[in-house]
Amino acid sequence: MTTHETAPSGLKTYSVAEVAQALAGDSMRDPQRWLTRQITSGRFTARKVGRSWRMTQADVDHALAVMANPDRPQPEPAPAGQPSVGSLRRRRIA
Numbered sequence: 412m413t414t415h416e417t418a419p420s421g422l423k424t425y426s427v428a429e430v431a432q433a434l435a436g437d438s439m440r441d442p443q444r445w446l447t448r449q450i451t452s453g454r455f456t457a458r459k460v461g462r463s464w465r466m467t468q469a470d471v472d473h474a475l476a477v478m479a480n481p482d483r484p485q486p487e488p489a490p491a492g493q494p495s496v497g498s499l500r501r502r503r504i505a
């Protein structure tokens with residue numbers, strides 16, 4: 412995200428193309444379309460300026476936080492002498 416516009420208040424904004432390239436790179440067929448859909452659905456925040464969407468650094472940070480994988484709780488170990496839940500699932504019942 413090298414090019415940006417500076418709003419009258421001094422706030423730097425990035426275009427959807429810049430943010431899409433930074434977030435998705437070459438991993439998607441059409442990252443701009445994907446990002447625009449995320450914005451219009453309300454998942455990501457952005458501002459509409461004329462006909463185009465612009466994102467501030469705070470908007471980009473929010474998008475990254477939304478996309479982050481949350482920490483999954485670790486399963487509790489089985490008590491001593493009892494089989495784990497996973498091993499019970501793998502057993503075949505005859």
